[in-house]
Every structure is written in C-alpha cells, then in structure tokens.
Ligand SMILES: Cc1cc2nc3c(=O)[nH]c(=O)nc-3n(C[C@H](O)[C@H](O)[C@H](O)COP(=O)(O)OP(=O)(O)OC[C@H]3O[C@@H](n4cnc5c(N)ncnc54)[C@H](O)[C@@H]3O)c2cc1C
C-alpha cells in the first residue's frame with residue numbers, strides 16, 4: 001500500500017480547457033488546489049520544433065502520452081459487433097490540455113440553445129422531435145452563463161465583433177447573437193482575401209456574415225503578442241503565445257497566485273469513495289510511474305468526456321457497485337457527437353493563399369443555425385453555423401482533388417501544380433440531438449497498454465442529422481458557387497457517423513432530476529456531492545457551435561459556486 | 572491513415588524530453604552531439620528506466636545522408652526499397668514540372684515510417700511490393716518500362732493485381748502524398764520539391780495582410796521544422 005500524501009482542499013484531474021479555468025477561479029478565491037495532469041508541461045519552443053502537418057495532423061504527437069493509446073471502440077448499435085479500430089481524434093495531453101492546440105473558434109451558445117425542447121415544441125409541436133430523442137432543456141439559461149462568458153472572454157482573450165450589446169444590434173456582428181453585456185476585449189481577426197469572397201457571397205445570398213470570434217490575441221493582449229497568422233493553428237500549439245490557451249492564461253495566473261500546484265505526467269487511475277458515497281481522493285501514477293494516493297476534500301473531474309466517463313465507471317466501491325455516481329445507471333447515457341458537412345471548391349486561376357492564417361480566422365453566418373429559418377416540411381430540426389476560413393495545409397491539399405481527376409501520375413501532378421493554391425472550402429457544423437440508444441460504456445475486451453478497459457461507443461447516424469447535413473451541404477454548394485467556384489464537391493458523404501469526436505457531449509448529463517442525470521447545474525454529482533464534473537460531458541444537448549467557450553463559462557460558474565460553498569461541500 | 576498507436580507510454584514522454592533537451596541546450600538537430608552526451612543523465616533524472624536509454628541514444632545519433640543513393644533502408648530489404656522507389660516515381664513522376672516522388676525521397680519517408688510509427692503496416696507493404704515484382708515478371712517492377720509499371724499500378728488501384736493485399740493501394744497513395752507534401756524532416760519532400768510543386772512557401776511564421784490577399788505572390792521560404800530544432804515524429 002502506498003502512503004497517502006497530505007490532503008488537498010481540491011484536486012483537479014486534467015488541466016485542460018475546463019480544469020484550467022476551474023484552477024484559476026478557485027485559486028483567486030484563496031483555495032489551495034493540486035492539479036494532476038497526465039501530460040507534460042510544454043512551451044513555445046516545443047511547438048516550433050515539433051509541430052508539422054505529419055506530427056500534428058497524422059501522428060498526433062501531443063496525444064502520445066495517453067489519448068492515442070485508449071481510442072474508444074465503436075459499434076453502430078447494441079446488437080452489432082464492434083467495428084475495426086477507428087482513427088483517433090487529436091486531443092492533447094499536456095498542461096493546458098487540448099486548449100493548447102485547438103482551433104480557437106470561440107463561441108457563446110444562444111439563449112434558445114439552452115431551451116431546444118421547449119422552443120421546438122412551441123413552434124412545431126411535439127411530433128417533430130424524433131421519438132427516440134432524449135432532447136431536454138438545460139437546467140441553466142443563457143442569462144445564468146452570460147456573466148461567465150464575459151469573464152472567460154476577458155481572462156483568456158477572445159477577439160471578435162459584437163452583434164448585440166444589451167439588446168442593441170451592432171453593425172458587422174452576428175445579428176442572431178444573444179445579448180452580451182459588453183464588446184469583446186479585442187477587435188476581430190484580420191480580414192483576408194478568401195474570407196472577403198465569402199462575405200460578399202453570403203451578403204448577395206441575403207445572409208448576414210460576420211467575423212468568427214477567435215480565442216486569439218488579434219492585438220497584443222495580457223503580455224502576449226498579436227497573432228502572425230502562421231497557418232499551423234488548429235491542431236498545433238502556438239509558436240508565438242498568441243493563442244489563448246488556458247496554459248498561457250488561466251493556468252499561468254493560477255500558478256502565479258501560489259495556490260496551484262501542477263503535477264505534470266501524473267495520471268489518475270481511480271477516484272476513491274467512502275461508504276457514505278463521498279469521494280475522498282484519487283489514486284494516480286506519478287512521473288516515475290509509482291502509485292500515489294492524493295486525499296482531497298473535493299475532486300474535480302475534467303479529463304475530457306471519454307476519460308470522465310471511463311474514470312467514473314472504473315471507480316467502483318462499496319457505495320457504487322456500477323461505477324462512481326452511477327447508482328442511477330445514467331453514467332454514459334445521452335452521448336452526442338457533432339455532425340458536419342464540408343465542401344471543397346475550385347477557383348481556377350486564382351491564388352487563394354489559404355495555406356495560412358489562424359484557425360479562428362473565418363467569415364461565419366448564423367442564418368441557418370438553430371431555429372433561424374422555418375423548418376416546416378424539411379424533415380429535421382435545428383441547424384448549423386456555416387463558415388469559410390483558411391489554415392489548410394499541403395498534405396490536406398494533396399488529397400482534395402476534384403472528382404474525375406486521376407489520383408496519381410502525371411495528370412494528377414499537373415492538377416496539383418495548377419490548382420492546389422486555387423482550392424478553398426466551407427463547412428457547416430450541424431447540431432446533433434441526444435438519443436436513448438446512443439451511449440458509452442466500458443469495452444468488455446479492448447484495453448489500453450496499462451490493462452485498463454477503453455470506452456465503447458454505441459452510435460449510428462440518425463435521420464434528423466443526416467437530413468440536416470444534406471440540407472447544409474446543398475447550401476454550401478450554393479455559397480461556394482456564389483463565391484466564384486467553377487466546381488464544388490463534398491469532402492465526405494453528408495451524414496457519415498462520427499463515433500468519436502473532439503466535439504462530443506453528454507455521458508454525465510447535467511439536470512435537476514437525479515434519476516435522469518448525473519450532475520446538477522453546478523456540475524456536482526447528485527450521488528457524490530463533493531465530486532464536480534466539468535466539460536462537454538455535462539451538456540444535456542449541443543448546438544451548431546464549437547463547445548469550448550461554453551465549457552469554460554460553465555466551469556467558471558461551477559467553480560465560483562464551489563469556492564463560495566467550499567465549507568459545506570468539502571469533506 | 573491509422574498509424575500504429577500501440578506504443579507504450581514512457582518512450583513518448585521520453586521523446587518529448589528529448590526534444591526539450593535539444594531546445595534547452597540551444598542546439599539544432601544537426602549539431603546534437605553535446606545534447607546526446609547529456610542525454611542519459613537527463614533521462615534518468617526524468618525517471619526513465621535505464622534499459623530504455625541505449626535505444627534512444629541510437630535514435631538520437633542517427634544521421635541522414637544528403638544523397639539519396641547513400642540512403643540505406645531501415646525497414647525494407649534493399650530489393651523492396653528499390654521497388655518502392657520505382658513505384659512512388661510513377662505515382663508522382665519526374666517531369667517538366669520538377670522532381671517526382673522518387674527524386675524527392677518519398678521511398679525513404681515510407682521506409683522510415685515502416686520502421687517507426689507505421690511498423691504495423693510493414694507486412695502489408697512487403698506483400699504489396701512482392702505482388703508488384705511478381706506481376707512485372709522478368710527482373711521485377713523497377714526494371715519494367717514505365718508503361719508496364721503504370722499498367723501494374725492501374726491494376727493495383729482497381730483491386731485486380733494478384734496477391735496484392737486489400738486496401739494496400741489506398742495506404743500506398745496516402746503515404747506517398749504524406750512523403751511528398753509533408754515536412755522534409757521525415758526524409759521525403761527533398762529540396763522542398765513537393766512544396767514548390769504546389770507553391771506552398773514552407774513554414775512561414777509571419778503572413779502579412781498582403782500575403783493573405785487573392786493572387787498575392789508568396790515567395791518560397793524553404794523552411795522545415797528542422798530549422799527550428801525539430802527532429803520529426
Ligand atoms: C484539433 C482540434 C481543434 C479544435 N478546435 C476547436 C475550436 O476551434 N473551438 C472549440 O470550441 N473547440 C475546439 N476543439 C475542442 C476543444 O479542444 C475541447 O472542447 C476542449 O479542449 C475540451 O476541454 P476539456 O477540458 O474537457 O478537455 P481537454 O482540454 O482535452 O483537457 C483534458 C486534460 O485532462 C488530461 N487527462 C486525461 N486523462 C487524465 C487522467 N486520467 N489523469 C490526469 N489527467 C488526465 C489530459 O491530458 C488533458 O490535458 C478542438 C479540438 C481539437 C482536437
């Protein structure tokens with residue numbers, strides 16, 4: 001048996017986008033925090049030396065410490081056999097987590113995103129909700145989160161153009177955005193040639209384009225230099241400290257407070273609980289792979305969705321035979337994975353110069369998102385944000401060949417030579433619904449190199465999302481053609497199921513009813529009230545947007561509640 | 572394409588440690604001798620089991636010859652290596668537009684991957700190259716005429732080449748593209764042949780507003796992660 005370390009007020013498992021924010025909020029409030037992070041501590045020079053298209057987009061070097069070796073398995077339904085291994089997603093293991101190399105598209109959800117069930121029924125009636133969908137309203141509203149979105153944007157540094165300040169529409173911003181209390185702390189990312197083509201085309205089609213908000217310093221911010229639009233952005237660490245990861249913002253500040261102890265290369269294996277159902281601490285492997293026990297008054301689990309669910313299911317005890325906080329059987333239920341449509345287009349003879357720029361540098365439109373258009377007769381509900389950006393790289397371009405062009409040989413080579421710099425794209429990020437038969441559990445046979453079972457995903461593409469993706473795909477073709485494309489083609493068949501995703505939701509659903517959810521509005525487990533769970537795993541539903549700013553706003557909201565009520569929550 | 576993701580955990584942390592070491596001692600990949608000498612002590616201090624160190628030292632000290640003809644295969648046999656070179660030279664041939672994949676060292680890229688992250692694909696590549704040699708008859712694929720080589724590759728693509736493993740062509744093509752258009756640090760894209768072909772300037776840390784306009788003419792910089800102390804993954 002290992003000796004227990006001195007008890008910590010709060011231990012955080014995973015210092016990523018969510019854990020990093022929680023560490024900042026708690027330490028600002030005077031709480032002492034131990035952060036256990038499975039990955040190493042990396043910095044500027046590491047990214048410059050290690051980030052290229054092969055290491056970052058194919059070999060996923062930042063997932064080597066852990067994620068790459070525990071890829072969930074997949075089966076389309078509970079009666080189907082497990083499918084061949086699916087490629088990993090590029091989540092990162094390091095201090096700062098995936099926020100260090102994410103694409104920086106930094107969105108707030110809108111107020112209707114928190115009330116999808118009631119707003120849909122109010123407009124179209126019950127019948128449009130697919131019968132197996134477990135669509136619900138969230139227990140919190142946009143207004144609950146607005147102050148925390150604001151704090152996140154000003155702490156980490158988000159660049160953008162406001163569309164609605166306290167109810168007054170602002171020119172050039174997103175007219176559909178829910179009211180914000182003030183403008184972004186920085187102006188939007190720089191305009192660029194391809195984006196201007198998109199802006200003009202969207203306008204001519206009657207839409208309302210605006211610069212996508214980006215978690216990047218568009219101008220110097222908080223001692224960090226402005227972005228240089230280097231092109232190695234989504235999927236890469238920033239060489240210049242311009243990307244607003246939690247590593248360079250929240251975690252930096254939390255460490256400066258003297259109250260956050262970061263322990264890198266420390267991998268949590270299990271969360272301990274007593275016979276009253278409270279959590280008491282965590283078991284982990286330290287940098288030397290030696291087992292350690294860290295007792296704590298409160299445990300925050302923020303290790304990204306698959307590991308959040310996995311650690312709960314693995315942490316059985318006398319009080320929890322089926323996994324921690326899972327006497328309700330709800331852990332792993334109500335899982336969702338974002339759906340997409342994407343189109344590539346050829347603009348013959350034009351040098352687009354899109355093999356450059358920042359992940360968040362894009363022109364977006366919200367006219368086909370949420371319920372901003374009439375869905376009557378379309379056969380699906382909800383929508384997608386649509387955007388056209390850049391940050392394309394050479395290997396990606398070498399694959400994006402127009403249909404009918406040979407895949408190899410002299411003709412292929414000439415096509416690449418003449419057209420690689422004339423190919424652009426546009427994407428629609430489709431809102432998926434939750435379903436009763438889409439869920440996560442532990443794989444009965446597949447294990448990681450340490451012998452620990454991996455997560456198994458049970459998921460199939462559903463009619464609502466397939467129809468939505470096809471609808472959006474047709475709109476992308478229209479948009480790209482209006483931008484001047486001579487030819488457009490889909491990147492992948494619309495409606496392809498994506499079992500694992502960097503935008504995944506659910507599994508530890510947030511709700512008021514302990515029988516139908518795992519955590520309450522503050523991320524505290526109904527069954528284990530001194531266990532907090534943070535991240536997309538708590539989302540009852542999704543949206544057409546990227547999730548991270550909402551994950552971070554909720555982490556702030558939850559951590560602030562914890563800090564104010566620590567004495568009654570901690571054991 | 573799936574790489575082999577079954578590596579144990581420790582070497583990775585060590586690889587990260589190795590890169591930090593190269594950087595923190597201020598040496599680029601080309602002059603890493605001092606770093607190599609300091610490596611065992613640092614690795615031990617980082618908790619790496621002693622038995623892992625010799626293998627990593629060997630990896631660190633490996634040098635890359637300048638001439639493709641001096642390049643010896645590390646996963647394939649010399650014969651397989653020669654066949655692969657001829658194969659990639661047809662997939663992206665040398666012509667008036669510039670060097671093809673053979674001259675760009677794409678076979679070196681693929682071979683190194685088969686000794687490292689793509690080791691799981693080695694048997695498949697060996698079977699594929701054998702099938703092409705057998706299909707070519709005579710002195711094998713490399714000795715066949717370009718027309719005959721293209722015919723064999725066309726059959727392979729259509730799934731009609733005897734004894735070729737299923738899915739092999741897609742993997743071969745993907746690896747060829749990665750080698751041709753990926754960073755030169757991995758042995759392919761020699762002299763930035765792939766990046767020049769598609770007018771990609773190379774790593775360019777600063778793109779100005781003018782560079783990002785339609786029809787701006789962005790000049791090649793020919794920078795690889797190697798210039799920033801990288802050694803590739
Ligand atoms: C290439 C890419 C681009 C993306 N682009 C965008 C974007 O543009 N906009 C957007 O909103 N979102 C984007 N995302 C998604 C975004 O990264 C996630 O939403 C966000 O990082 C999730 O936050 P998290 O804290 O839950 O997980 P993470 O940020 O991944 O942090 C989890 C941390 O937990 C650690 N950990 C895991 N297991 C353990 C364990 N057992 N013990 C200790 N530590 C552990 C991990 O090492 C990691 O550091 C992108 C993701 C990727 C991969």
Ligand code: SF4
Pocket residue numbers: 216226227228229230231232233234236237238239240241242243357358359
């Ligand atoms: S594009 Fe900007 S924010 Fe992104 S990695 Fe490059 S410098 Fe950093």
